[in-house]
Amino acid sequence: MSKTGKKVKITKRVVDLADPKKSPYIIWDKELPGFGLRVAANGRKAYIVSYRVGVGRGAKQRRVSIAASNTMTCEMARKEAQVYLANARLGEDRREEIDAAAKAKADITVAKAIEIWHAEAAHRNRRTGKARDPRNIRNEMSRMDAHLIPAIGNKKLRELTRRDVELLRDDITAGRTAVVQKTKKHGVRRATGGTGTAKRTMVSFKSVLAYMKDIGFVDQNVAANLRLAPDGKKERYLSVAEAHRLGKCLDEWEQMDRRMTGITIIRLLLMTGARTKEIEELKWSEIDFDRSFFRFEETKSGRSIRPISPQVLDILKGLPRLHPTWVFLNNAGTGPYCGTQAVWRLVREEAGLPDVRKHDLRHSFASFALANGLSLPVIGTLLGHSRPETTQRYAHLSDRHAMEAAKSVGLAVMNALEGRE
Incomplete structure (x- = not known):
């Protein structure tokens, strides 16, 4: 990757005027050494920071992408770069912290995602913010425990596809996820599945995935706009x-x-x-x-x-x-x-x-x-x-x-x- 020869103070005007070239290049900031703007051949621009952790020959060279230029102002990016550089001077590598966090996100399973949603988001209506009925939450968790977690609970969340969700919906509808569970000392719960159960289970799971997207664990909700059949219940009226x-x-x-x-x-x-x-x-x-x-x-x-x-x-x-x-x-x-x-x-x-x-x-x-x-x-x-x-x-x-x-x-x-x- 080539560099521009002259350093300039990175401002909004500099970012806006930075045109793409045949090869990607970096504009380095003259006031904060190590802070720069990377311009890709396709026109994408991102703020970066380059630093060494430690001193001497064993010092690790790091170059970290802070954020795309259209998602953060240059001043915000400059402050973020200062944090990286300050940590580096203390011998702390924030990149390792970020890599560890990214790995944790990459390794999270569907079952763990449901657990996080239950602990952090289930108690509030996502649209209105109102408190939800604890009994409804228990029913949602019961359906996911019976039909969803045994099927895809061990699958990594980031590897979950739209096809996985569609197949699960169809399996619940057809009764292929039916299970008999022991509840109390002598209690038994028969989770049979069906169209209505599939609809309610997938609606709950869509909420889980929406929350995971909100907090940055996935880039998209693969269950968004999933087609759900009517639950087949007809309105019955007494004569x-x-x-x-x-x-x-x-x-x-x-x-x-x-x-x-x-x-x-x-x-x-x-x-x-x-x-x-x-x-x-x-x-x-x-x-x-x-x-x-x-x-x-x-x-x-x-x-x-x-x-x-x-x-x-x-x-x-x-x-x-x-x-x-x-x-x-x-x-x-x-x-x-x-x-x-x-x-x-x-x-x-x-x-x-x-x-x-x-x-x-x-x-x-x-x-x-x-x-x-x-x-x-x-x-x-x-x-x-x-x-x-x-x-x-x-x-x-x-x-x-x-x-x-x-x-x-x-x-x-x-x-x-x-x-x-």
């Missing part, structure tokens, strides 16, 4: 007859004083359209008994105020106050209840509704509201939607009810024209 079966089952369990907390929560889920966590973790302070409102302090969409029916209010007024904060207590009496899912599995089987998910109770609430003539904006308020477009998912139900109404009106008009009652 009037199915709701009647469910109600009868709930009544029978109440008469037997069986799993009363879970039964009450299930009834409230259908009667309010609330999310499970919102009712399980309901606080007495969030119930406005005078104005008949829920005033949730924190939900999926932030703070939320929702009107509730007199029937719901009667249920809430009849509950015993066993704790100063929580409406529904866990078995230990120390925190909120969290066993609704287990009760729901038993109830839905007994009611003959094996394909109905607990979250479908929320969808069913919206369906009954539309059947009774409520508009989509009003339903969005009752459900606590922060954006109108979220409620639009129920627009097709509105069309269906309108068609049924049209048939009913058409039949009534025809009967009148033909003189039938």
Whole structure:
């Protein structure tokens, strides 16, 4: 690499005017010996520093690239070069430190990357900065532990390719990563995979890779814009007859004083359209008994105020106050209840509704509201939607009810024209 004969003070103007030549060359700074600008034949420019570590014949000669000229000002680069030169005078080689750090980054595995993300970034929403639900984080880690780490956990992060990620997505979807894991002393978890699991696992992994890119461990997120199939879950709505079966089952369990907390929560889920966590973790302070409102302090969409029916209010007024904060207590009496899912599995089987998910109770609430003539904006308020477009998912139900109404009106008009009652 050739050098320019005359040294100049490196300034922004010097950097801008440094044209490429047939061979790469270096412009050395006249004020800071060892600081220079390297100009490549293709026009790329980078600040460099050249120094010796130690004295005498055994002194190591080093030349380090500080940064590309379009990513750092010349004054910032000059200060960085001064640090290298000062360390060199003390016999310290910062290049070795940098090489060690670079090697550590190069050697990091996918499993270690997930561990770093879990410790440093999982607790905050990357887009909004809000704290995330610890239960969601545990679920994400559980899926990656079951389906992702056994498959690619030992692979070096920098060697991970887009094809690796696509194949893993397909393997999880096809159930090829299915595993049976021991959980507690006598507990077993069966991770079967499937389309929905693949989607949720890869969404979590995309967040891991995005964070690794943010902190400089990889240059690109190989899972960015990865095509993810819909999870295949269809929105299920209870018919009037199915709701009647469910109600009868709930009544029978109440008469037997069986799993009363879970039964009450299930009834409230259908009667309010609330999310499970919102009712399980309901606080007495969030119930406005005078104005008949829920005033949730924190939900999926932030703070939320929702009107509730007199029937719901009667249920809430009849509950015993066993704790100063929580409406529904866990078995230990120390925190909120969290066993609704287990009760729901038993109830839905007994009611003959094996394909109905607990979250479908929320969808069913919206369906009954539309059947009774409520508009989509009003339903969005009752459900606590922060954006109108979220409620639009129920627009097709509105069309269906309108068609049924049209048939009913058409039949009534025809009967009148033909003189039938």
